[in-house]
Amino acid sequence: MLFSDNTAGIGSTGLKTKRTQSIITHIAILAAFSLFLSTVEYMIPKPVPFMRIGLANLPIIIGLSLFSLPELLLLTLLKIVGQGLVNGTLFSYIFLFSAGGSLASMLVMYAVYTLLGRFTSYIGISIAGAIVSNIVQLLLAHFILFGSSIWMIAPPFLLMGFITSIFLGIFANVFTGKSRWYNGIIGRKEEGRHPDE
Amino acid sequence: MSKSNLRIVAGLLMIPAFLLQHNLVVMAAQVVFLMVLAVAKGRRIKPLPITIILISVVVMNLLQVNGKVLFSIGTFSVTLGALKIGLDKALTLIGMLYVSQYMVSGKPKLPGRFGQLLSKQFLFFEYIVTSWKRPERGRFIESLDSVLETMENSYSESEVSNSIPVTESPGAVQAVRAVRTIRAGTLEIITESAFVLFMWGSFIIGFSGILPW
Structure with missing residues (x-):
């Protein structure tokens, strides 16, 4: 089970059920x-067609403080599959690149947020996620499309990812x-955790 | 079978005929066919990204010397093997992109709880798109925030879980209509079968070795 849905439908845990439904709604939102952000990004003119700002990753960064790891995984899967359906890339190699980059960056951002969250802002978390996402995409490009020549464009690609x-x-x-x-949401989450406070 | 599922099945049957093909002439013909198919189903072709993919994949593969030297530009040799590999990879990437466009053109509804959640995501997406107004300068976050708050307040959980929006915004209603199942007619089954047969027919032609490359 991806999200904590095992509480759903159990009468004695109505509060948990409500919380689960609320989490699912927030994930869907x-x-x-x-x-929506990936549509906005599509409309922004870019000097190079394959240059991506990665605006669509913003909800995942925001989700770090709202969701558990399985819930974040679900959010990332929805993002990947949703984009694949809207752009028509669901059954193409591009989907593989999107999935690899998004899943790797989400896992790294979650690790950085959980382990170093107190010392890092969203900027550091975003940089870590972007670098890992770009490295995974370069590795996929190496094995699937370009071969070892891909490492020639790796420095500008990584630099662009770093800046955005x-x-x-x-x-x-x-x-x-x-x-x-x-x-x-943060306020309600805190209240839910500490109902007596 | 629903119309959307029919396209998924047809696409899945086409993919092996495309991926197992290594004759570049037939591959190019298959790519053109898949592009026409995607356009016929309402998808758009963007020439610039396709051209960039084609050129960049071929050029990157040309950097690895492989086989007979066709010609040289200074110290850089263009080899036949590298050119073939580059074209093979580029055509595969472009072809898969368009077979994918064709497969999702019927707005497939994924099964199970994940599919339900995906429908919910699209309902919210429609809501954001239809209710989004161009923000005043420097008030992007406030505008976004207002849409998110209104959306959350407008959708009661029970109704959303049944995929029926409380709001009657045209986009949301359209989204609900879009996820309703439309059954495929006999003519559509025959047409999609003909597309699959074309792909396998061209595969056999390429495999027989009567065409160069």
Whole structure:
């Protein structure tokens, strides 16, 4: 089971069921938000067609403080499959690149957030995720498409990812600081954890 | 069988006929066929990314010397083996992209709980797209926040879980209609079968060795 849905339908744990439903809704909202951001990114003019800002990863960065690892995995899968369906790449190699990069970056960002969260802002987390995502995509490109020649374009590719991830991290910092929606969820989550407080 | 599932099945039957093909002339013909198929099903072709994929994959593969030297540009030798490998990989990538476009053109509904959650994601997506207004300068986050808050408040959990939106926004209603199952007619089954037969027919032609490359 991907999310903590084993509580659903158990009468004595109505609160948990409600919380589970609420989590599922928030996952679906953030997954939809991710699709929306990928549409926004599509409309932004880019100097190089394959250059990506990675705006669609913002909901995953936001989700780090809201969800457990299985829930984040579900959010990432929804993002990947949703984008695959919208862009029509679900059954292509491009889907493989998207899935590899997104899953690897989510796992690394989760590890950094969990282990070093107190010492790192969203900027550091975003940089870590982008670098790992780009490395995984370069490895996939090495084995599937380009062969060893791919490492010739690795430095500018990684540099571009590094720069865009800084902007994404800044945006995540500002969004989590300003958003009433996000802070409302955090507030309710805290209340749920400590009902007596 | 639903229309969307029919395209998934047809696509899955086409993929081996494409991936097992190594004659570049037939592969190119199959790619053109898949592009036409995707366009006929309402998808768009973007020439620039396709051209970039084709050129970049071929050029990157040319850097690895392989087989007979065709010509040289300074110290750089263009070899036949590398050119063939590059074209094979580029055509495979482009062909798979369009077979994928064709397969998802029927708006497939994935089964199970994950499929339900995906439908919910698309309902929310439709809501964001239809209710999003161009934000004032410097108020992007506030605008986004307002959409997220309204969306969460507008959808009661029980109704969302049944994939029926509380709001009557046109986009959301359209999204609900989109996920309804449309059954495939006999003509459609025959047409999609003809597409699969074309792919396998071209595979046999390529495999027979009557065409060069």
